[in-house]
């Protein structure tokens with residue numbers, strides 16, 4: 001259960017379906033795990049764009065009545081995670097604007113690394129910003145571009161930005177999807193049952209609306225959706241894949257296919273690798289729910305140690321009143337997790353989690369297991385130590401708050417009060433996702449400090 005590292009957003013785009021906004025709504029439900037603080041949808045009826053966005057979960061922002069106002073056969077949607085203290089509705093997406101070519105709405109997953117530089121230069125030229133979002137830079141860059149067509153303006157604009165972006169743009173008649181040259185954040189293309197198209201951060205959204213996966217939007221590719229035409233592809237950049245490996249470790253839903261591979265299978269592979277490189281004698285393997293479940297299953301399968309549910313998670317705790325602050329995180333762990341005493345009492349327990357960020361959650365879980373009667377608790381982590389913050393669209397604590405950045409493994413083990421602690425090493429992690437260090441296909445910066453941009 002990760003309360004201290006979060007995806008910032010999810011995006012979806014629907015094109016060529018008469019119930020576009022409803023499909024966007026259902027897709028956002030499937031993508032809710034990527035952001036719970038705000039949600040929004042813009043639709044186009046061919047003449048005008050309609051937008052609804054607000055703070056809250058998808059089911060709180062939308063209802064049957066307001067969805068009816070989002071008419072048209074194309075729509076883009078967004079869910080957002082906000083950082084502490086940042087509660088402005090203005091920072092919810094889609095970002096909507098009127099400009100000389102008409103109307104436009106943009107949804108963005110990622111983080112622009114040169115956002116401040118671009119913003120300062122735009123402000124010096126007279127631009128007025130309404131929000132703190134780096135996404136607003138794109139609106140200004142598109143509006144100010146001297147090109148005649150929107151597609152050329154989008155290409156112009158994305159060539160001025162750097163960093164991580166999976167973007168979907170909606171105009172009155174077209175939709176555009178674009179991924180940065182590194183493909184940091186996922187974005188997949190699917191086909192709707194009626195022949196329309198969907199793009200979404202994860203394929204779990206496709207399953208819900210009955211879409212079939214066509215392929216990923218390639219790194220550096222711009223897809224153009226136009227009525228009665230197959231999507232047109234423009235290679236804006238030569239692709240240089242550096243996919244976020246943390247999608248496999250924690251962010252993506254296990255029932256999604258990300259970067260062409262099953263997230264569930266990748267996580268099980270990590271657990272199996274962990275059992276091979278970090279074995280220990282024990283009576284039972286239990287996961288930290290929900291993130292540690294597939295890796296714990298993999299660990300159990302490889303080691304032959306029985307898998308049990310040793311910790312129950314209470315899923316029925318609302319999120320809206322809980323702000324992402326340390327105090328609330330502490331309370332939330334107590335509210336959310338409880339031990340299965342019959343499974344744990346008197347047992348040597350291996351507890352598997354996907355990562356350790358600050359260490360406070362792990363310590364509480366291990367204390368809870370010991371209080372429930374575990375004779376030993378061995379912590380196994382299905383990724384390397386998280387030592388560095390992310391600048392590519394994931395909300396991580398600063399380096400001084402990352403426990404692995406400030407303590408040795410033994411010190412962390414002592415701090416979390418485990419009988420032993422072991423992590424999956426970088427080589428084994430990459431092998432688990434069918435890659436190698438030499439291939440350099442994945443971003444691993446939060447484990448290695450090797451930043452790409």
Ligand code: SF4
Pocket residue numbers: 184243244245246247389390391392393394443444445446447
């Ligand atoms: S730094 Fe970590 S979380 Fe950020 S993109 Fe790279 S692997 Fe993903």
